[in-house]
Amino acid sequence: MTQQTPSQSTAPLDALIAGYHRFRQIGWTPHRERWTALGEGQQPEVMIIACSDSRVDPAQIFDVDPGEIFVVRNVAALVPPFETAPGHHGVSAALEFAVQVLKVKEIVVMGHGMCGGCKAALTQAMRGTEPGHGGFIADWISMLDDAREPVAETYGTEGREAERAMEMAAVCVSLDNLMTFPCIDAKVKAGSLRLRGAFFAISDGVLHIMDDTTRTFAPVV
Numbered sequence: 001m002t003q004q005t006p007s008q009s010t011a012p013l014d015a016l017i018a019g020y021h022r023f024r025q026i027g028w029t030p031h032r033e034r035w036t037a038l039g040e041g042q043q044p045e046v047m048i049i050a051c052s053d054s055r056v057d058p059a060q061i062f063d064v065d066p067g068e069i070f071v072v073r074n075v076a077a078l079v080p081p082f083e084t085a086p087g088h089h090g091v092s093a094a095l096e097f098a099v100q101v102l103k104v105k106e107i108v109v110m111g112h113g114m115c116g117g118c119k120a121a122l123t124q125a126m127r128g129t130e131p132g133h134g135g136f137i138a139d140w141i142s143m144l145d146d147a148r149e150p151v152a153e154t155y156g157t158e159g160r161e162a163e164r165a166m167e168m169a170a171v172c173v174s175l176d177n178l179m180t181f182p183c184i185d186a187k188v189k190a191g192s193l194r195l196r197g198a199f200f201a202i203s204d205g206v207l208h209i210m211d212d213t214t215r216t217f218a219p220v221v
C-alpha cells in the first residue's frame with residue numbers, strides 16, 4: 001500500500017484524510033457486515049436531486065447510510081427537460097438509471113436557502129459571459145428564465161424575499177421538467193413513482209416539504 005508522502009500533503013487533503021480515518025473507525029468498521037452486503041448491489045428507494053452547494057448534503061440532512069439514497073447534485077438542483085439533442089445529458093442518464101434500473105419509488109427535488117445558482121438566475125449576473133468564465137452557469141440557469149419573471153415582478157431581483165421565492169420556484173421548474181420524461185410521466189400516472197419538492201436552509205436547519213396541489217412549502221414538524 002502506498003503511503004502518503006509529505007510532498008503530496010496539503011491542508012485540504014489532510015482534512016479529507018483525517019475525516020476518512022474517522023469514517024473507517026466509527027462509520028465503516030463497526031458495520032462491516034452491512035457494507036459487505038451493499039458490495040453486492042444497491043437498492044435505494046429514493047432519488048434526491050440537490051444543489052452542489054457544500055451546505056446541503058442530502059445524506060447528512062436525512063441522516064441516511066450508504067445505499068439508502070441515489071443522489072444527483074448540480075448547480076441549483078435543476079432537472080433539464082427531456083431532450084434528445086446531441087450532447088452529454090448527465091442528469092437524464094442518472095434519472096434513467098434511477099427510474100428504469102433501480103426503480104426508485106420517490107424522486108425528491110430539494111432546493112435550498114442562499115442558492116448561488118438561483119441568485120444568478122435572478123440577477124442575470126452571468127449573462128453574456130464566455131464558457132469557462134460564467135457561460136456554462138449562465139446557460140444552465142437559463143432554465144429558470146421563465147420562472148424568474150413572475151418572481152422578479154413580485155419581489156424584484158434583490159434581497160432574501162426575492163431569492164427565496166426564486167429558490168422555491170426553481171424546485172417547481174425541476175418537478176415540471178421531470179414530467180417531460182416519458183418514463184417518469186408514465187410511472188407517476190401509474191402510481192409507481194412519486195415526485196416531491198423540498199427546501200432546506202442551513203441557517204435555520206428546517207426542512208420544508210412542498211404541497212403538491214398548492215405548491216407551497218411547509219416546515220416539517
Ligand SMILES: [Zn+2]
Nearest residue numbers: 051053115116
Ligand atoms: Zn444552490
